[in-house]
Amino acid sequence: MATKADSAALPADNAAGGTFPAIVLFAGWLFPGAGHLILGKWVRGLLLAAAILTMFAIGVALQGKVYTPNTGEPLDMLGFAGDLGVGLPYLLARFFGWGQAPVLIAIADYGTKFIVVAGLLNIVAAVDAHSLATGRKRS
Amino acid sequence: MTISHFTAVLVFAVCISVVFGITQRAEPKMMVRFGAYCFVLLVGVTIAASWGMWLIKH
Numbered sequence: 265m266a267t268k269a270d271s272a273a274l275p276a277d278n279a280a281g282g283t284f285p286a287i288v289l290f291a292g293w294l295f296p297g298a299g300h301l302i303l304g305k306w307v308r309g310l311l312l313a314a315a316i317l318t319m320f321a322i323g324v325a326l327q328g329k330v331y332t333p334n335t336g337e338p339l340d341m342l343g344f345a346g347d348l349g350v351g352l353p354y355l356l357a358r359f360f361g362w363g364q365a366p367v368l369i370a371i372a373d374y375g376t377k378f379i380v381v382a383g384l385l386n387i388v389a390a391v392d393a394h395s396l397a398t399g400r401k402r403s
Numbered sequence: 404m405t406i407s408h409f410t411a412v413l414v415f416a417v418c419i420s421v422v423f424g425i426t427q428r429a430e431p432k433m434m435v436r437f438g439a440y441c442f443v444l445l446v447g448v449t450i451a452a453s454w455g456m457w458l459i460k461h
Contacts, residue, residue: 300425312421316422322414326406374411389426392425392426401429
């Protein structure tokens with residue numbers, strides 16, 4: 265069981281290693297798994313990257329919709345917030361125009377959900393990396 | 404690209420289980436267990452709901 269002394273020592277250890285929680289959080293958002301990779305959690309980082317990027321790629325391949333901002337529809341705004349969570353892949357999708365075709369079949373709607381959930385999972389992963397960097401999560 | 408609905412469920416469950424397992428538990432052994440638990444729950448509930456809808460229809 266962790267003692268107060270152990271818990272207090274963790275942030276100091278991370279700080280000594282030059283790991284800044286805000287940078288870990290930003291990197292984790294920008295590229296899936298990057299936050300864990302910065303912290304030296306190679307297996308976790310690669311697994312997170314594989315899982316999240318696979319979901320995003322399959323969503324795009326299924327011709328799912330990539331949401332854009334300022335459509336005025338509340339559900340579109342929520343979809344945009346979810347999509348944005350995946351970071352760089354979302355920006356690439358916007359740059360290359362992926363996911364702009366209208367969703368006409370059920371499987372494409374699944375693709376839309378894959379893309380949104382990939383973004384939400386990436387936010388969870390980035391926050392987890394941040395918790396590791398601050399010492400809130402032990403290992 | 405097209406995939407079957409069940410394949411979509413499996414891929415969806417695997418990816419979510421990996422992320423949940425890693426982020427919601429601290430020890431590697433518990434990560435695997437929680438990931439497997441999430442996978443079984445996601446797929447199991449989907450299959451159960453599918454049979455439920457089939458029964459309602461028939």
